Amino acid sequence: IKDYERQTEFIGILDNYSDKDSIKIGGEYGDVIEVSQLYGDQHLRVEVWHRNEQGKVLIDNDLLESGSSFLEYPEDYELWLRINSDSNKESYPYKFTIYRNNQSIEAPTGGELSVPWNHGEALTYHDSWYYESYIAKSDKNGDSILFKLGADTEVSLLCTSSNNNMIFEIFLIKHDTSIENISLENGLCPDMIVSDENTDAVEMRIKTEETGRWNISFNPIRKLDAGELSDAPESRWLIQPDERWTKIQLDSEITGSLHSSDNIDIYLIRILDQNGSRVYLNQLIKSEVNYTIQEIDQVTGLLVNTSNGETIVLPYGNHSFRIERRADQGIEIDYTFRLEYLGEYQEPEIEDYQDLSWMFDNFYKLIGVLFLTPLMIVIFWNRKAIINREKMTTDIQLHEMKRLIRIRERLSQQLNKNESKDEKIIDSALKQLGESPWNSINEVWGKPILTHMTEQIDICAWKIAENEKNLLLGIKAGNCDWEMAAMKIHFPEGAKLTITDVSPKHIFQDDEIFLDTMKKNSQIFIRISISGENANLGLQFSGLVNGEPLAAAPNKIIHW
Incomplete structure (x- = not known):
C-alpha cells in the first residue's frame, strides 16, 4: 500500500495451506489504519506485524475475529499484514479493505487536529453537517473541531465512536472569546445544544485511550434566519456591526x-x-x-x-x-x-433660469387693482357690521381659550393624583376637548410632540402628567367615515412599552386600541397611560374608508 493512497481494496488467494501473503502498509507514525470488510474462509488468519532492521514483532494473530480493526502506525517500524491458513485445502480466496487516516493532512489547513482548535475560522454547515476522523492511542491531547453556531440557536447532536472509551467534551465559544464548558460528566454527547445570545461557535474535543474512529453530526432544530445557523439579534449594534448581524444582499x-x-x-x-x-x-x-x-x-x-x-x-x-x-x-x-x-441615487440637476418676471410688473399691478376694487367697495358698505363682529369674535375667542385652559388644568390635576383619580372628570374633560375647535386646542395646549395631517386624517400627540407617563392623542377625521378604526403603538427600537389604561374607556389589547367608527369631520381625544421607559414609540392609525383598508403612519418617532 503506497504512502499517498488513502483507501485500497485488496483481493488475493492462497494457493495452498503452506502459501502466505505479506502486505506492507505505507504510513507515518501516528497515522490510523482501519482494516475492515474482511471476507474469507474460517481457517484464514490475518496477522499484524511490526518490522524494522532489528527484527519483527507479532502484534495480532487474527484480525478476522474482531471485524473492523484500528491500528496505529508504529514509530521506527514498518506495518505489515500477513495472510495464512491452518487448513490443508488447495486454495483460499480472501478480500479486505484498508483505509489510512493520514494525520499530517487531517486538519483543514493541514497538519494534525489539535486541542484547542487552531486551524483558522470555524467550520460551517456550508462545509458539512457531518464530521468524521480517527484518533490514535498515542495522541494524548486528542482531536477537536470548531463548528460555527450563532446566538439563540438549537441544534441536535449525534456522536458515535468505534469504542466505548472515547470521551466527548463540549465548549461554547462566546463572542468575547470566553469559553463555557457544557460537557456531560459521563463523557457522552447531549442530544441537543442550546446557545445563548453571546455564543459564536461550539468546540468539540475528543479523547481516547485506544485507537479508533469518531463521528459527529449536527442538525438544526429551528429554521435558519437568512441561511445562517444563528438567530438574528433583537437589538441594533452600538458602534459598528460585527458578524452577529447577518448582511442582507440586495435583490436576493x-x-x-x-x-x-x-x-x-x-x-x-x-x-x-x-x-x-x-x-x-x-x-x-x-x-x-x-x-x-x-x-x-x-x-x-x-x-x-x-x-x-x-x-x-x-x-x-x-x-x-x-x-x-x-x-x-x-x-x-x-x-x-x-x-x-x-x-x-442621482441628485437632480438644476438648470440656470433667467428671471423675466420684471416684464410683467405693470400687468400684475393693474390686475391687482381690478381684483381689489370690488372688495374695497363691499368693505366700505359693510364697515359698521364688520367692526361690531370683530369685537364679538374677540370676546368669543377669549371665552373659548379660558375654557380650554380650565379643561387642561382640570385634566392635569386628575392625572397627577396617584390613587384618587376621578375617571368621570377625566372623561368629561376629554369629551369637551372633542367638541372644541381643532385649531384653538393647538393654540392653548402648545405645540404637539407629534403631528400628522393628511386629507383623510389629522393626528396630534401631547405628553401630559410627566410622572405618570400619559399621552394625549387628538384624532380628527376628514371628509369620509372611518369604520373599524384602531390606533396601534409600535416600538422601532429600544424596550417595549405597555399600555396600562385608556380614557375614555376603549377596548385595547397589547399595543392596539380599538376606536370603532369615526364619522366624517368628527374628532376625539383619548388619554393613554404607558408604563416603561428608554424607548422610542411610533403611531399607526388604520381602518376602513369607503370599504377599503387605509392606514396613516407618522414618520416622526416619540422619544419616551
Whole structure:
C-alpha cells in the first residue's frame, strides 16, 4: 500500500495451506489504519506485524475475529499484514479493505487536529453537517473541531465512536472569546445544544485511550434566519456591526422566522454606493410582521429616518432592517422578502433660469387693482357690521381659550393624583376637548410632540402628567367615515412599552386600541397611560374608508 493512497481494496488467494501473503502498509507514525470488510474462509488468519532492521514483532494473530480493526502506525517500524491458513485445502480466496487516516493532512489547513482548535475560522454547515476522523492511542491531547453556531440557536447532536472509551467534551465559544464548558460528566454527547445570545461557535474535543474512529453530526432544530445557523439579534449594534448581524444582499430572496419566544429580528444593510442607494421592500410572502428599513447616522449611530417598505435613499455605510412580530406570542412566524435595488441615487440637476418676471410688473399691478376694487367697495358698505363682529369674535375667542385652559388644568390635576383619580372628570374633560375647535386646542395646549395631517386624517400627540407617563392623542377625521378604526403603538427600537389604561374607556389589547367608527369631520381625544421607559414609540392609525383598508403612519418617532 503506497504512502499517498488513502483507501485500497485488496483481493488475493492462497494457493495452498503452506502459501502466505505479506502486505506492507505505507504510513507515518501516528497515522490510523482501519482494516475492515474482511471476507474469507474460517481457517484464514490475518496477522499484524511490526518490522524494522532489528527484527519483527507479532502484534495480532487474527484480525478476522474482531471485524473492523484500528491500528496505529508504529514509530521506527514498518506495518505489515500477513495472510495464512491452518487448513490443508488447495486454495483460499480472501478480500479486505484498508483505509489510512493520514494525520499530517487531517486538519483543514493541514497538519494534525489539535486541542484547542487552531486551524483558522470555524467550520460551517456550508462545509458539512457531518464530521468524521480517527484518533490514535498515542495522541494524548486528542482531536477537536470548531463548528460555527450563532446566538439563540438549537441544534441536535449525534456522536458515535468505534469504542466505548472515547470521551466527548463540549465548549461554547462566546463572542468575547470566553469559553463555557457544557460537557456531560459521563463523557457522552447531549442530544441537543442550546446557545445563548453571546455564543459564536461550539468546540468539540475528543479523547481516547485506544485507537479508533469518531463521528459527529449536527442538525438544526429551528429554521435558519437568512441561511445562517444563528438567530438574528433583537437589538441594533452600538458602534459598528460585527458578524452577529447577518448582511442582507440586495435583490436576493431572504427567508427566516420568529420562533415562539422571538419578537424581533435585526439585519444589516451595507450600502456601497458613494451617493447612496435607492431601495424598497418586496414582501414575497404575507406574514404577521412589521418591516422597517432604518437609516442610521454613520457618525452618531442614531436612527434618523425610517420606511415601512416604501422607496428610501440610504447613504453610504451601515444601516439596519427590522422585523417585528405582530401575532401573539407562542406562534412561529415565517417570513420571506427581498430588498429591491433601484440603483445609485442621482441628485437632480438644476438648470440656470433667467428671471423675466420684471416684464410683467405693470400687468400684475393693474390686475391687482381690478381684483381689489370690488372688495374695497363691499368693505366700505359693510364697515359698521364688520367692526361690531370683530369685537364679538374677540370676546368669543377669549371665552373659548379660558375654557380650554380650565379643561387642561382640570385634566392635569386628575392625572397627577396617584390613587384618587376621578375617571368621570377625566372623561368629561376629554369629551369637551372633542367638541372644541381643532385649531384653538393647538393654540392653548402648545405645540404637539407629534403631528400628522393628511386629507383623510389629522393626528396630534401631547405628553401630559410627566410622572405618570400619559399621552394625549387628538384624532380628527376628514371628509369620509372611518369604520373599524384602531390606533396601534409600535416600538422601532429600544424596550417595549405597555399600555396600562385608556380614557375614555376603549377596548385595547397589547399595543392596539380599538376606536370603532369615526364619522366624517368628527374628532376625539383619548388619554393613554404607558408604563416603561428608554424607548422610542411610533403611531399607526388604520381602518376602513369607503370599504377599503387605509392606514396613516407618522414618520416622526416619540422619544419616551
